[in-house]
Amino acid sequence: MGGTFIRLADQGHDVHVAYQTSGNTAVWDDEVxxxxxxxxxxxxxxxxxxxxxxxxxxxxxxxxxxxxxxxxDTQEIRTIKGLIRKGEAIAGARLSGLKDENIHFMDLPFYDRSKVDKKVSFEDDTQQTMELLQQVKPHQVFAAGDFADPHGTHKVCFEIILEALNRLRKTEEWTKDCWLWLYRGAWHEFEIHEIEMAVPLSPQEVERKRLAIFKHQSQKDLPVFPGDDAREFWVRAEDRTRETARLYNELGLAEYEAIEAFVKWKFEE
Known part of the structure; x- marks a missing residue:
């Protein structure tokens, strides 16, 4: 959703990004x-x-x-790997137009706990997420819906967000106008009939998105966890969004360089 990110920032919206985990497992040892x-x-x-x-x-x-x-890894090594990812994330968010104070690093506890104990509680993760949501009071939340992620991290992160929002919806009025959108990243795109919001991108926006992805240098070339797809993450993203644009064009809609797709989460009332 990098192009949508850039579009929202360019239009003057108060855009925040929250990195839920450190991502320290996805850094090569020689980078340390x-x-x-x-x-x-x-x-x-x-x-x-x-x-x-x-x-x-x-x-x-x-x-x-x-x-x-x-x-x-040792604690020191995990810290360095996390700082590498943090620096890359800041650089990418800045290029996308975000203010430094709107870049949040949550470092949710489950991420490191789950490395030693698979039976973990997510209560502190949920509380921390609720606190950030209360602080920002967003009108829209965009969450990774890559449940095909082979590590399962995206699904856990989404479930924490969902639990936090469900709890807040019981007492907080602002949540009634807060929409939760799912996007997909490096693995699979939504089927065309599932898409509920399509954001077209210009060639210039696609290029800016690519440059923002390039700021995540530890994830370029050969990432630690590439999955079954040998292509780099930025190539996957561009190929997928161009394919979505092609499908929309074949349906008789306007022709665009790329389209990012989103599905709205339906809360239980």
């Missing part, structure tokens, strides 16, 4: 070493003591050499 090397070199260039950074670098290098498949 590259950033620690940068931090060490920068500290040295400023005349600062680099002993601790050099020690961490040595320990991380040794850890990666002996790391087993599916072995959890």
């Amino acid at each position: 070493l590259r950033y620690v090397e940068f931090a060490t070199d920068f500290a040295a260039s400023q005349g600062q003591d680099t002993t601790h950074l050099e020690q961490q670098y040595t320990e991380m290098t040794a850890f990666f050499k002996s790391k087993q498949p599916n072995q959890s």
